[in-house]
Amino acid sequence: MSGASHTPGTPSLDAPEPPTLADIGRAAGSLADRAVFTPLVESPLLNDRLGCRVLAKAEVLQRTGSFKFRGAFNRLSKLNEDERRMGVVAYSSGNHAQGVAAAARIVGTSATIFMPKDAPATKVLNTRRHGAEVRFYDRATENREEMAEALARERGGVVVRPYEDPDVIAGQGTVGLEIASQARRMGIHLDAVLVPCGGGGLSAGTALAIAGASPETRVYSVEPQGFDDMARSLAADARKRNAGGGQSMCDALLMPEPGALTFAVARGRLAGGLAVGDAATRRAMVTAFADLNLVVEPSGAVALAAVLAEAIETSGRTLVVVLTGGNVDPETFSEVLASEEWPPA
Amino acid sequence: MSGASHTPGTPSLDAPEPPTLADIGRAAGSLADRAVFTPLVESPLLNDRLGCRVLAKAEVLQRTGSFKFRGAFNRLSKLNEDERRMGVVAYSSGNHAQGVAAAARIVGTSATIFMPKDAPATKVLNTRRHGAEVRFYDRATENREEMAEALARERGGVVVRPYEDPDVIAGQGTVGLEIASQARRMGIHLDAVLVPCGGGGLSAGTALAIAGASPETRVYSVEPQGFDDMARSLAADARKRNAGGGQSMCDALLMPEPGALTFAVARGRLAGGLAVGDAATRRAMVTAFADLNLVVEPSGAVALAAVLAEAIETSGRTLVVVLTGGNVDPETFSEVLASEEWPPA
Numbered sequence: 183m184s185g186a187s188h189t190p191g192t193p194s195l196d197a198p199e200p201p202t203l204a205d206i207g208r209a210a211g212s213l214a215d216r217a218v219f220t221p222l223v224e225s226p227l228l229n230d231r232l233g234c235r236v237l238a239k240a241e242v243l244q245r246t247g248s249f250k251f252r253g254a255f256n257r258l259s260k261l262n263e264d265e266r267r268m269g270v271v272a273y274s275s276g277n278h279a280q281g282v283a284a285a286a287r288i289v290g291t292s293a294t295i296f297m298p299k300d301a302p303a304t305k306v307l308n309t310r311r312h313g314a315e316v317r318f319y320d321r322a323t324e325n326r327e328e329m330a331e332a333l334a335r336e337r338g339g340v341v342v343r344p345y346e347d348p349d350v351i352a353g354q355g356t357v358g359l360e361i362a363s364q365a366r367r368m369g370i371h372l373d374a375v376l377v378p379c380g381g382g383g384l385s386a387g388t389a390l391a392i393a394g395a396s397p398e399t400r401v402y403s404v405e406p407q408g409f410d411d412m413a414r415s416l417a418a419d420a421r422k423r424n425a426g427g428g429q430s431m432c433d434a435l436l437m438p439e440p441g442a443l444t445f446a447v448a449r450g451r452l453a454g455g456l457a458v459g460d461a462a463t464r465r466a467m468v469t470a471f472a473d474l475n476l477v478v479e480p481s482g483a484v485a486l487a488a489v490l491a492e493a494i495e496t497s498g499r500t501l502v503v504v505l506t507g508g509n510v511d512p513e514t515f516s517e518v519l520a521s522e523e524w525p526p527a
Numbered sequence: 528m529s530g531a532s533h534t535p536g537t538p539s540l541d542a543p544e545p546p547t548l549a550d551i552g553r554a555a556g557s558l559a560d561r562a563v564f565t566p567l568v569e570s571p572l573l574n575d576r577l578g579c580r581v582l583a584k585a586e587v588l589q590r591t592g593s594f595k596f597r598g599a600f601n602r603l604s605k606l607n608e609d610e611r612r613m614g615v616v617a618y619s620s621g622n623h624a625q626g627v628a629a630a631a632r633i634v635g636t637s638a639t640i641f642m643p644k645d646a647p648a649t650k651v652l653n654t655r656r657h658g659a660e661v662r663f664y665d666r667a668t669e670n671r672e673e674m675a676e677a678l679a680r681e682r683g684g685v686v687v688r689p690y691e692d693p694d695v696i697a698g699q700g701t702v703g704l705e706i707a708s709q710a711r712r713m714g715i716h717l718d719a720v721l722v723p724c725g726g727g728g729l730s731a732g733t734a735l736a737i738a739g740a741s742p743e744t745r746v747y748s749v750e751p752q753g754f755d756d757m758a759r760s761l762a763a764d765a766r767k768r769n770a771g772g773g774q775s776m777c778d779a780l781l782m783p784e785p786g787a788l789t790f791a792v793a794r795g796r797l798a799g800g801l802a803v804g805d806a807a808t809r810r811a812m813v814t815a816f817a818d819l820n821l822v823v824e825p826s827g828a829v830a831l832a833a834v835l836a837e838a839i840e841t842s843g844r845t846l847v848v849v850l851t852g853g854n855v856d857p858e859t860f861s862e863v864l865a866s867e868e869w870p871p872a
Binding site for chain 1: 563566568571572575587588590592629648649652653656657813816817819820821822823853856857860861864865869870
């Protein structure tokens, strides 16, 4: 798990140590009065229709409307005084931007976020409303990671990566810790937890937490079809890239391959990777609207979509699906509502 | 508060005793593992825009998608064995129907619900999915109360009234008890609680609970303009009817006058009644979508609408708005999303 260019046994800045269960516990402590301990939402009617019990971990109710606040805040809570003075830099087309911006305001630092020129206006506006400076880049011609690194070097600030960071993974992992604690309090056994997967920060963190806190529960990553790099990497037990050329409405889940760090945490802990098409994702968004009264963005709905599509055995099981985010514009939402059969069967 | 036709001091079947704070406490006990203890949801960005702190009591996440389950279950949990065998009868065009149907299934009785012929297909379908028998009536030519009473007499069953019932009011009052307990746990002082008002069951119950548990907090009913019978009744300190001829998209809040029992509980406990137009209600639905990721039906959004419209002094205050229900069809929802400025200012 260490890079090739440094002496074995020497800690490398390029290959940080993976987080531990204890790190997730500490992250939960930091987040206690900052993040929302989100509810598990369910609908007996939906359960009847599906023949299983589905508990939706409603991260759409998280601060900034997605789980991304957890990792961002956990990372930013560890800035030293110098770093706080210099400000942080991040790149994101969506939810990580808002998470970093909101966390920066709370810890008292400034945030500069590189966003693509074609990012949804709402996400740009909300990132600014959280107090961050937004800089635009061109997806086709510019490398956002390099731009962010260059700015951070220039300022002496820190880049807050969306998933390749142990503190970010530990922060996202608090989702898994909460799920395990909620199940215990409800006195129920969880057969499986399904987690949307882009770069793998949330699925890795959740798998780590559940492996520690509820080891008989199987954790699955869920990706859009054509972008199932985590599923293929888990199957091959080595990082694999997407073939490319895929199309998906899940704009937050289009990473080409799992992160080195996220994959190191996820392998052996994720039971497998599932993939769903846009049709199931649409149906999941409509189901969340109809049966749960929750607004879920396409990328946030893929775990529920995997249950609707019976991507794993569901009959008689108790399953948690993480609804990761709800930042969707009204045109997309209405278009999805109009395209699906009503009421959802 | 007793009827004119019976001896003073003699309990009358026509004029039941108003519920007490202790009744609400007992209702909370009955509901403990049945109803959802719904979260208070907030958005720091929304708070910034409004210049006040708004906590949304998300009854859209309640079992059956509205607060109505609380009162229905509390009433049905008190059926004796004979009554349970005979089944219950109710009338409703919407959320009370689903609340009674779901509660009936849990306590093991049958439910027959009179619904108007033109009730939304989704509400009819969901009422049936909860296991109830639906019978239709014509709003223009038939009296649903009489039809329900006649059927109940014929069967020896019980009519579950939507609000003129002490057990129903006590059940709805658990919303107020939860709000007070949540505020205590958060260590915050609540200036006001705003509650959508149709027949007055929820506003009366909530006012009763808050008067006991958080007496410095002011509770307001919120009604659609043209249907502000509770507001006018409170102002006159006597039950007043709507003038008639009003138009509103809030189909669940169109009662002509407060119930005798609900008004008896509400008077002196509600600080006043507010009224909002459809424009503010639409804005509230879009705000709940954009800032809270919650699906709210028109009638469920009027308390938030009152804050947006500054129907009371809000600056610097901490306010709870009850989002009472989310059972809205996709056409209406999309139409509202399309009609409003985006993003909401």
